[in-house]
Amino acid sequence: MxxxxxxFHQATMKICGSLDIDKVVRECAxxxxxxxxxxxxxxxxxxxxxxAIQILALATAIETAPWxxxxxxxxxxxxxxxxxxxxxxxxRQSEAHPxxxxxxxxxxxxxxxxxxxxxEMDEKKLGVVLIFxxxxxxxxxxxxxxxxxxxxxxxxxxxxxxxxxxxxxLKDLLADDNRYFQQELRxxxxxxxxxxxxxxxxxxxxxxxVAPLNSHVMLTGETGVGKEVIANAxxxxxxxxxxxxxxxxxGAFAENLLDSELFGHEKGAFTGAIRAKRGRFERAHGGTxxxxxxxxxxxxxxxxxxxxxxxGIIERVGGTEPIQVDVxxxxxxxxxxxxxxxxxxxxxxxxxxxxVFPIPIPPLRxxxxxxxxLVHHFIERxxxxxxxxEHPVLAPGAMERLTAYAWPGNVRELENxxxxxxxxxxxxxxxxPLRFDDLTEDRSSVGTQAVAVATADRPxxxxxxxxxxxxxxxxxxxxQIQGENGAAAILGIHPSTLRSRMNKLxxxxxxxTKH
Numbered sequence: 001m002x003x004x005x006x007x008f009h010q011a012t013m014k015i016c017g018s019l020d021i022d023k024v025v026r027e028c029a030x031x032x033x034x035x036x037x038x039x040x041x042x043x044x045x046x047x048x049x050x051x052a053i054q055i056l057a058l059a060t061a062i063e064t065a066p067w068x069x070x071x072x073x074x075x076x077x078x079x080x081x082x083x084x085x086x087x088x089x090x091x092r093q094s095e096a097h098p099x100x101x102x103x104x105x106x107x108x109x110x111x112x113x114x115x116x117x118x119x120e121m122d123e124k125k126l127g128v129v130l131i132f133x134x135x136x137x138x139x140x141x142x143x144x145x146x147x148x149x150x151x152x153x154x155x156x157x158x159x160x161x162x163x164x165x166x167x168x169x170l171k172d173l174l175a176d177d178n179r180y181f182q183q184e185l186r187x188x189x190x191x192x193x194x195x196x197x198x199x200x201x202x203x204x205x206x207x208x209x210v211a212p213l214n215s216h217v218m219l220t221g222e223t224g225v226g227k228e229v230i231a232n233a234x235x236x237x238x239x240x241x242x243x244x245x246x247x248x249x250x251g252a253f254a255e256n257l258l259d260s261e262l263f264g265h266e267k268g269a270f271t272g273a274i275r276a277k278r279g280r281f282e283r284a285h286g287g288t289x290x291x292x293x294x295x296x297x298x299x300x301x302x303x304x305x306x307x308x309x310x311x312g313i314i315e316r317v318g319g320t321e322p323i324q325v326d327v328x329x330x331x332x333x334x335x336x337x338x339x340x341x342x343x344x345x346x347x348x349x350x351x352x353x354x355x356v357f358p359i360p361i362p363p364l365r366x367x368x369x370x371x372x373x374l375v376h377h378f379i380e381r382x383x384x385x386x387x388x389x390e391h392p393v394l395a396p397g398a399m400e401r402l403t404a405y406a407w408p409g410n411v412r413e414l415e416n417x418x419x420x421x422x423x424x425x426x427x428x429x430x431x432x433p434l435r436f437d438d439l440t441e442d443r444s445s446v447g448t449q450a451v452a453v454a455t456a457d458r459p460x461x462x463x464x465x466x467x468x469x470x471x472x473x474x475x476x477x478x479x480q481i482q483g484e485n486g487a488a489a490i491l492g493i494h495p496s497t498l499r500s501r502m503n504k505l506x507x508x509x510x511x512x513t514k515h
Contacts, residue, residue, distance in 0.1 A: 015153040015156075016157050016160075054071075071106040080099060088145075089144070091113065111134070111136075117129040119154055119155040194377045199369055200367065203230060211237040211238045213238075218358045220360050221362070224364075224412030225361045225410045245287055255301075259301060262305070263279040266317070281308060281327055282314070285325050293333060294331040312324060329354065337351055371399075372402075375414070378414065392422070394434050396433070402436060463505055467507055470502060
């Protein structure tokens with residue numbers, strides 16, 4: 001009895017000591033070999049839907065054929081594994097046993113004797129443990145009894161290994177699905193950088209410079225210029241591209257919920273916290289966190305964010321354990337954070353931490369050359385989204401009107417305009433050009449008075465509307481044409497082109513005009 005207890009205890013330690021089934025079988029072969037004259041140990045499962053035996057691990061000193069592929073059983077043999085009973089049994093001639101014969105043929109092993117231990121748990125067949133020897137009379141009844149003692153440890157080990165393999169399979173499947181859905185989301189969200197070679201050329205050059213690094217990035221620009229698209233470009237061209245890209249709009253949450261959203265909370269941290277929750281920082285570990293509208297962060301959240309940037313450590317709401325995170329921050333705002341710092345509405349130290357590499361994104365009115373490409377890009381996207389086959393043509397003069405418009409809502413307004421025009425176009429029937437009838441006014445880019453394109457008597461011609469708009473912009477710049485704050489820069493055209501257009505439209509150069 002003592003020997004049985006020692007044998008069982010030591011064998012169980014070998015069998016249940018690891019989830020690495022190759023290690024388990026290798027160590028079991030070594031230990032069992034001191035009690036049983038075996039030449040090999042094998043663990044396998046039977047897949048009835050395939051009619052095949054799958055070897056999970058094999059340890060033997062005998063040379064065998066590769067065993068990584070399933071061993072398909074003849075149809076007349078496939079029902080046998082389903083009817084075998086739990087326990088150990090001895091077979092002295094593998095040739096006399098149909099399944100042993102198929103295994104021997106697949107492995108290229110000469111006739112052998114075997115002890116097969118059939119494993120079950122909760123009335124479910126798990127597989128078998130097989131020990132074998134090329135000696136016909138190698139095994140005795142005592143060896144069968146010893147193997148029978150090890151049914152439960154082997155069954156537990158087999159169940160754990162199968163569950164572990166299933167978890168790994170699901171993990172790989174989830175990772176593959178995640179990669180696929182990320183690609184689909186990027187495709188559906190239109191992350192193609194339209195204008196990368198023209199109006200956004202300088203922006204994309206800055207993206208190229210900073211993306212390979214871990215430096216934090218600050219994206220600035222008016223609402224609707226495409227800051228999220230640029231943030232996507234930074235992440236997906238960086239070494240963190242295989243990590244998560246987590247996005248949060250700092251202005252979308254109430255102040256009392258923002259901490260929980262960013263940093264997570266423990267169970268019972270507040271009323272309604274029925275379970276622990278990971279925050280956005282934990283979810284972004286190893287990747288990028290996009291903080292949109294970072295200027296909306298309340299003071300308390302600014303303090304906690306500063307600590308994360310300094311130490312790379314967060315604490316969940318209601319928790320005491322520090323959690324290390326490795327996250328790159330890409331922040332974005334349409335506000336003047338420098339002015340907010342002066343007014344005491346934004347922490348100066350946080351501003352310095354976030355503003356490591358600022359990337360200003362120009363408004364659409366300063367890159368009018370991109371408008372035609374953007375219009376066609378949005379038409380293609382909306383046609384796919386609406387599942388429409390017909391590709392409408394633009395009405396005469398429509399592109400000129402779109403290009404001349406100031407677009408105070410930037411790219412987002414242009415996208416909405418295209419979608420609205422397509423919806424109206426569908427209700428008007430086929431073979432009609434795509435019109436933009438609600439594009440009725442242009443606005444100067446500096447917030448001065450709007451330039452009407454229609455009067456009470458008649459609509460203005462395009463030349464009249466352009467002339468009035470140019471005059472309004474010239475008034476706002478005090479007649480200055482060239483330079484960073486000149487009319488040409490605001491209108492998004494070359495100074496010489498503006499002068500040529502002014503001459504054509506009859507715009508008078510006044511005494512106060514500088515050119």
